[in-house]
Amino acid sequence: MATNITFDEIELGDEIGPSDKIITTEQVFEFVKILESKIEASRFTDTEFAKSEGLNGPIVPGALTTAVMAQFVSNWATNLKIKTLDVIFRHMVPHNTTLKLIGVFTDKFTEDGLNQLQCDVFLQDENEVKLVIGKATIIVNKK
Amino acid sequence: MSTEEEIKYDKSLLNKESYIGEFNITREMIDSFCKSTEETNPLFTNEEHANNSEYLGIIAPPTLCNIFMSKVTRPDIKIEFGDGTFFAGQALDNVNPIKPGDKLTVNTRLKEVFAKTGRSGKMIFEVWETKFANQDGLTTTLVRESFVHRKRS
Numbered sequence: 083m084a085t086n087i088t089f090d091e092i093e094l095g096d097e098i099g100p101s102d103k104i105i106t107t108e109q110v111f112e113f114v115k116i117l118e119s120k121i122e123a124s125r126f127t128d129t130e131f132a133k134s135e136g137l138n139g140p141i142v143p144g145a146l147t148t149a150v151m152a153q154f155v156s157n158w159a160t161n162l163k164i165k166t167l168d169v170i171f172r173h174m175v176p177h178n179t180t181l182k183l184i185g186v187f188t189d190k191f192t193e194d195g196l197n198q199l200q201c202d203v204f205l206q207d208e209n210e211v212k213l214v215i216g217k218a219t220i221i222v223n224k225k
Numbered sequence: 226m227s228t229e230e231e232i233k234y235d236k237s238l239l240n241k242e243s244y245i246g247e248f249n250i251t252r253e254m255i256d257s258f259c260k261s262t263e264e265t266n267p268l269f270t271n272e273e274h275a276n277n278s279e280y281l282g283i284i285a286p287p288t289l290c291n292i293f294m295s296k297v298t299r300p301d302i303k304i305e306f307g308d309g310t311f312f313a314g315q316a317l318d319n320v321n322p323i324k325p326g327d328k329l330t331v332n333t334r335l336k337e338v339f340a341k342t343g344r345s346g347k348m349i350f351e352v353w354e355t356k357f358a359n360q361d362g363l364t365t366t367l368v369r370e371s372f373v374h375r376k377r378s
Binding site: 109110112113115116117144145146148149150152153156157163164165166167168169170171 | 257263265286288292293295316
């Protein structure tokens with residue numbers, strides 16, 4: 083995690099990343115186990131089940147993908163806090179493949195006394211196909 | 226764009242809250258969430274650091290509530306349009322922090338139904354808002370999910 087940033091340091095068009103990320107099958111199982119004591123076969127956990135649904139293989143749950151994107155943005159600096167995160171799922175996210183995370187600051191404003199940034203965030207595959215598109219509003223806490 | 230009046234669905238469900246259930250937030254749950262996402266932010270993982278923060282203790286990562294969304298069931302609003310429905314997107318608003326020991330009460334409501342016309346023709350959007358509130362009645366998180374109804378052919 084980076085150190086603190088100040089609101090004034092950020093210019094529109096500044097980027098976060100790119101950062102490579104692999105979401106492993108082990109991570110998916112750990113995630114599914116948060117609520118389920120027993121892991122049932124599903125599109126997230128089982129190859130045959132996923133194929134029966136027309137998928138190439140098991141996919142990453144959307145909630146895990148969203149968590150990874152939020153983490154990528156908020157952990158860029160120690161004094162950032164995610165206020166809102168909107169995501170659009172355009173393609174399935176497979177396990178164990180190299181993904182790329184990229185963020186671009188698109189707006190900065192002060193509202194209710196809080197310094198805030200807007201950041202477009204993308205999760206891409208190795209061919210730079212955007213799998214998930216997000217927009218985060220981030221509060222920049224004072225140092 | 227079509228007006229809402231032209232869309233045929235069960236309008237009695239609009240803004241009607243449905244109780245989903247209660248979920249207890251544990252430290253173990255937060256730890257597992259952090260482990261699965263490889264989270265290292267000390268606000269979520271380091272007791273000593275978190276105790277000295279504005280939150281005075283460990284808090285949950287901002288999208289933790291999302292794990293409960295798979296438990297949310299919604300009534301069929303009986304939209305008379307199209308032959309295919311897909312999940313279009315999701316928006317999370319973090320309103321107040323979630324801490325270990327919190328008991329979250331979850332309610333959901335049909336927030337809006339509207340039409341848009343794009344290159345592929347008319348689509349009807351069904352938007353649900355799910356509210357998580359803690360034991361003190363404070364809203365912690367709002368999750369809006371959009372579903373699109375369209376004609377396949």
